[in-house]
Amino acid sequence: MKSLTRSMCWDLVTIKKDKINGIGAAFFRKPLSNDCYNERRHRSPPMCEENDDPNAAWYIPLKTCMHKIPTNESDRGSNWPQDWPRRLQDPPDWLSNSQAGIYGKPVKEDFLTDTEHWKNVVTKSYLSGFGINWALVRNVMDMQAVYGGFAAALRDQKVWVMNVVNTDAPDTLPIIYERGLFGMYHDWCESFSTYPRTYDLLHADRLFSRVRDRCPILTVVVEVDRIVRPGGKIIVRDDPSTVSEVETLLKSLHWEVQLTFSKGQEGMLSAEKSDWRPETFVY
Incomplete structure (x- = not known):
């Protein structure tokens, strides 16, 4: 292990032994610059080709090569994020307002608008007007996270939020990680990688x-039913016709629809899963 990490330019910081079970733990640190990479005598493992995208992460085969440390100030990863909790609220330094955000504004403005929007929604609606006992909620998922604003708004609650970035949506997962939040890619036309009754x-x-x-x-909807525990809830925000279709499907699975609302092009639904299971099965 030492030989491999040395060849990868990682520094061995310290080796400690657990006083209780005697298991040893080694702590390594990744380099901050490319100096060591450039000075290696034996270039194994090799550096990746210049055209190899370091951000590609969905259905990408593993490679035994390393990417160089970003040196441009505008590149993600060139600087350490801001201290917590400031990093949760402020847009990352590497975002540029020359880029358009998801909602059409310059990306930093988009980020701040999204953060403020979900702060208002969570504070004024979700925490008081949806009949959710937050003392019973721990595992939360934002099924279509954008910048992670919903999760950021729940910072003061005793919950953790899995932020899911859809594979056919703009790639905002780096922003979510930069905020210090959890996240992953997923295609909701596939099964979600988790146990039943998890959330x-x-x-x-x-x-x-x-x-x-x-x-x-x-x-x-069937996948939603699989991964939510009995007594768990879902909040759906969408256009009214889609919300109505989801409501019908949830009722067919014996979910209790506790709230529906529609105004203009905005529909909303809150429902709770029951402990009903079918008595007969079709194989």
Whole structure:
């Protein structure tokens, strides 16, 4: 292990032994610059080709090569993020307002608008007006996270949030990680990699209308039913016709729809999973 990490330019910081079970732990530190990479006598493992995208992460085969440390100040990863909790609220330094954000504004303005939007929604609606006992909620998922604003708004709650970035959506997962939040890519036309009855609360903002062109909404609703524990909830925000379709499907699975709302092009639903299971099965 020491030989391999040395060849990768990682520094061995310290080796400690657990006083209780006697297990040893070694702590290594990744280099801050490319100096060591450039000075290596034996270039094994090799550096990746210049055209190899270090940000590619979905269905990408593993390679035995290393990417260089970014040196441009505008590149993600060139500087350490801001201290917590400031990094949660401020847009990353490497975002440039010359880029357009998801909602059409310059990306930093987009980020701040999204953060403020979800702060207001969570504070004024979700924490008080949806009948959710937050003392019973721990495992939360934002099924279509954009910048992670929903998760950031829950900072003061005793929950953790899995932020899911859809594979057919703009890649905002680096921003979510930069904020110090959890996240992953996923295609909701596929099964989600988790055990059944895992989550206490799911949040789906404009998710179902997005996936319906690629797969039936029914398949996603059934997957929702699989991963939510009995007594768990889902909050759906979408166009009214899509919300109505989701409501019908949830009722067919014996979910209790506790709130529905529609105004203009905005529909909303809150539902709770029951402990009902079918008595007969079709194989």
